[in-house]
Amino acid sequence: xxxxxxxxxxxxxxxxxxxxxxxxxxxxxxxxxxxxxxxxxxxxxxxxxxxxxxxxxxxxxxxxxxxxxxxxxxxxxxxxxxxxxxxxxxxxxxxxxxxxxxxxxxxxxxxxxxxxxxxxxxxxxxxxxxxxxxxxxxxxxxxxxxxxxxxxxxxxxxxxxxxxxxxxxxxxxxxxxxxxxxxxxxxxxxxxxxxxxxxxxxxxxxxxxxxxxxxxxxxxxxxxxxxxxxxxxxxxxxxxxxxxxxxxxxxxxxxxxxxxxxxxxxxxxxxxxxxxxxxxxxxxxxxxxxxxxxxxxxxxxxxxxxxxxxxxxxxxxxxxxxxxxxxxx
Amino acid sequence: xxxxxxxxxxxxxxxxxxxxxxxxxxxxxxxxxxxxxxxxxxxxxxxxxxxxxxxxxxxxxxxxxxxxxxxxxxxxxxxxxxxxxxxxxxxxxxxxxxxxxxxxxxxxxxxxxxxxxxxxxxxxxxxxxxxxxxxxxxxxxxxxxxxxxxxxxxxxxxxxxxxxxxxxxxxxxxxxxxxxxxxxxxxxxxxxxxxxxxxxxxxxxxxxxxxxxxxxxxxxxxxxxxxxxxxxxxxxxxxxxxxxxxxxxxxxxxxxxxxxxxxxxxxxxxxxxxxxxxxxxxxxxxxxxxxxxxxxxxxxxxxxxxxxxxxxxxxxxxxxxxxxxxxxx
Numbered sequence: 001x002x003x004x005x006x007x008x009x010x011x012x013x014x015x016x017x018x019x020x021x022x023x024x025x026x027x028x029x030x031x032x033x034x035x036x037x038x039x040x041x042x043x044x045x046x047x048x049x050x051x052x053x054x055x056x057x058x059x060x061x062x063x064x065x066x067x068x069x070x071x072x073x074x075x076x077x078x079x080x081x082x083x084x085x086x087x088x089x090x091x092x093x094x095x096x097x098x099x100x101x102x103x104x105x106x107x108x109x110x111x112x113x114x115x116x117x118x119x120x121x122x123x124x125x126x127x128x129x130x131x132x133x134x135x136x137x138x139x140x141x142x143x144x145x146x147x148x149x150x151x152x153x154x155x156x157x158x159x160x161x162x163x164x165x166x167x168x169x170x171x172x173x174x175x176x177x178x179x180x181x182x183x184x185x186x187x188x189x190x191x192x193x194x195x196x197x198x199x200x201x202x203x204x205x206x207x208x209x210x211x212x213x214x215x216x217x218x219x220x221x222x223x224x225x226x227x228x229x230x231x232x233x234x235x236x237x238x239x240x241x242x243x244x245x246x247x248x249x250x251x252x253x254x255x256x257x258x259x260x261x262x263x264x265x266x267x268x269x270x271x272x273x274x275x276x277x278x279x280x281x282x283x284x285x286x287x288x289x290x291x292x293x294x295x296x297x298x299x300x301x302x303x304x305x306x307x308x309x310x311x312x313x314x315x316x317x318x319x320x321x322x323x324x325x326x327x328x329x
Numbered sequence: 330x331x332x333x334x335x336x337x338x339x340x341x342x343x344x345x346x347x348x349x350x351x352x353x354x355x356x357x358x359x360x361x362x363x364x365x366x367x368x369x370x371x372x373x374x375x376x377x378x379x380x381x382x383x384x385x386x387x388x389x390x391x392x393x394x395x396x397x398x399x400x401x402x403x404x405x406x407x408x409x410x411x412x413x414x415x416x417x418x419x420x421x422x423x424x425x426x427x428x429x430x431x432x433x434x435x436x437x438x439x440x441x442x443x444x445x446x447x448x449x450x451x452x453x454x455x456x457x458x459x460x461x462x463x464x465x466x467x468x469x470x471x472x473x474x475x476x477x478x479x480x481x482x483x484x485x486x487x488x489x490x491x492x493x494x495x496x497x498x499x500x501x502x503x504x505x506x507x508x509x510x511x512x513x514x515x516x517x518x519x520x521x522x523x524x525x526x527x528x529x530x531x532x533x534x535x536x537x538x539x540x541x542x543x544x545x546x547x548x549x550x551x552x553x554x555x556x557x558x559x560x561x562x563x564x565x566x567x568x569x570x571x572x573x574x575x576x577x578x579x580x581x582x583x584x585x586x587x588x589x590x591x592x593x594x595x596x597x598x599x600x601x602x603x604x605x606x607x608x609x610x611x612x613x614x615x616x617x618x619x620x621x622x623x624x625x626x627x628x629x630x631x632x633x634x635x636x637x638x639x640x641x642x643x644x645x646x647x648x649x650x651x652x653x654x655x656x657x658x
Binding site: 017019020048049051052053054055056057058067085086087090093094095097098112113313315317 | 346348349377378380381382383384385386387396414415416419422423424426427441442642644646
C-alpha cells in the first residue's frame with residue numbers, strides 16, 4: 001500500500017542568523033572555518049554581540065532538505081522541537097508555508113528556540129556556531145510515530161547524535177520506520193560530528209541505513225583516511241545507496257547499479273555555501289521519490305545545490321524544479 | 330562647536346518579514362500594492378499564516394536610513410522603541426552592529442516588537458502590512474534628548490504621525506533640535522500617510538522643516554495635484570532643501586542653489602524595492618554631512634537606492650561608499 005509521505009525528516013530545528021564576516025574576524029573569535037561548532041548561551045550572546053547585522057531565516061539541516069524536497073513536489077513531513085517563542089513561531093510558520101507537514105507543538109517549557117550564528121566570508125564559505133536551545137530537548141516524546149510509519153523514507157541528520165535524547169529519538173524512529181517497511185536515510189552532517197560518533201556511525205551503516213549522504217571530509221573522517229578513493233572503496237556495498245558530494249568536484253553515487261559520477265552544476269558566483277549539502281540531499285531524495293535512475297537523481301541534487309549557494313540563505317529561492325526540467329530529461 | 334552626531338533618526342523600530350508573493354495573493358488578501366497599511370495583531374496573524382516562508386531582517390524607514398548613513402561614514406544615532414523579546418534583541422543588535430548609536434532600553438512591558446509583513450511581487454514591488462506593536466507606544470519618554478541636541482540634523486519619518494504619542498515625540502524632538510541649533514529633516518513616508526495628515530504636514534513644511542524627502546506620489550498627495558510639475562512648484566522655497574524622488578525617473582533636488590535634476594543609477598535587475606526611498610535619503614544625508622553640492626548628494630542617494638533594490642532587504646549589502654567613489658568625484 002502506498003505511503004502518505006515520500007520523506008519525513010527528523011533534525012534540529014534552528015533559526016539561522018546569517019552575517020558577513022572576514023577571515024580575521026573568524027580568527028579573533030576562534031570560529032572554525034567551514035565547520036559547525038556547538039556553543040552555549042553565554043558564547044552565543046558574546047559572539048552575537050560582536051558580529052555584524054544579520055538576517056534571520058529558518059534553517060537546520062534536515063529541515064532545509066525537507067523544504068527543498070517540498071519545492072520539488074516531494075510529499076514531506078518534518079519532526080523537530082522549538083519553543084513557544086517568536087523564533088519558534090517563525091520556524092513553525094516557515095516549514096509549514098513551504099508545504100511540509102509539521103505536527104509538533106511549540107514547547108511550553110525549557111530552552112529557547114535554537115539559533116545558528118552563520119558567518120559568511122567573502123569566499124562564500126559558511127562557518128556555523130550553533131546554540132541548540134530547545135533542540136537539546138528533542139526526544140522520543142517528540143516523535144510523531146504515525147508520520148514516520150507512513151513515510152517511504154525517514155531522513156535523519158548525524159547532528160542528532162550530539163545529544164543523548166535526540167540520539168534515542170533517532171534510534172526509536174529507525175525502529176518505527178523499519179517496522180512499517182520504510183527505508184532509513186542518514187546524512188553524516190559534519191566531519192567533527194563524525195569524529196565524535198565514528199564507532200556508532202560505522203555500526204549504523206553496517207546494515208541499519210539504506211541511503212547515506214556524506215561529503216568528502218565526512219566520509220574521509222568516517223574511515224580515518226586522507227584518500228577519497230579509499231573512503232569510497234570502504235563505503236561501497238555497505239548501504240543500498242551512498243551519495244558522496246565533493247563541492248565543485250561534483251558527486252559520486254554508489255548503488256546496486258554501480259558507480260555514477262555527477263558533475264557539479266555551474267554557478268555564476270558562490271555567495272553563501274550554507275545549505276549546499278542539504279539541498280543536494282533534497283534534489284537526490286526527490287529523484288528517488290520520482291523513481292529516477294541514480295545518475296539523474298545525483299544531477300538533480302547538483303542543480304539544487306548550485307541554486308542554494310548562489311544566494312544568501314539555506315533554502316531554495318528560485319524554481320529549482322524548472323532548473324531541473326531544463327537540464328534533466 | 331561641532332556636534333557629536335551628523336544625523337540622529339527617530340522612527341518606528343520594525344522587524345521586516347519578507348516573503349515572495351504573486352499579484353493574485355495580494356488581491357485575495359486585499360493588500361494594497363506598493364503601499365503601507367497598518368494592521369492589528371489578528372490581521373497580522375492571519376496574513377502571516379497565509380503567506381509564504383519569510384526572511385527576517387531589521388527594518389523601519391528612518392532606521393534603514395541611519396543604517397545606510399553609517400555605511401557611508403555618517404556619525405549617527407537612532408531612537409525607537411522595541412520590546413525585550415527575541416525580535417527586539419535582534420533589532421537592537423542590528424542597529425548597533427552597523428555602527429549606529431542606540432541608547433533606548435528594551436521595553437519591559439507592552440506590545441511585542443513591531444513587525445512589517447512585506448510581500449514582494451515578481452516585478453520587485455514591495456507591499457507592506459505593518460503591525461506597529463511596541464512602536465505604538467513610542468513617546469516623549471523614549472527620546473534621548475542629549476542625543477538629539479548633539480546632532481547636526483534630526484531626521485524623522487512621517488509615519489510617526491500615525492500614532493498620537495509618537496507625534497508628540499516628533500514635536501518635542503523638533504523643539505529640542507531647534508533649541509540646540511540643529512536642523513530638521515522629514516520624509517513624508519507614504520502617500521496614504523500624507524493623505525491622513527495633510528494639513529499638519531503642510532504646516533510642518535511651512536517653516537518648521539529644513540530638509541524634506543518625498544517621492545512623486547507623496548508630494549502629489551501633499552498638494553492634491555496630479556501634476557508633478559505643479560507639486561514641485563508648490564514645494565519650491567518652502568524648505569531649505571527638498572529632495573523629490575521619482576523611481577526610475579531619478580530625482581529632483583530643490584535648494585537655495587536652484588534645481589538639480591539627478592538621473593536614476595543603473596540597476597541590472599530590480600529584485601525588491603523595499604528601502605529604496607530610505608537609502609536615497611541615506612546617500613543624500615551623507616552628501617550633506619560631507620558638505621557636497623546638492624547635485625552630488627542627489628547622485629549619492631541615487632546610487633544607494635540602486636544598490637538596495639538589487640537585492641532582498643531594506644539595508645545595504647554591498648559597499649555603497651565604493652560604488653559612490655567610483656561614480657561621484
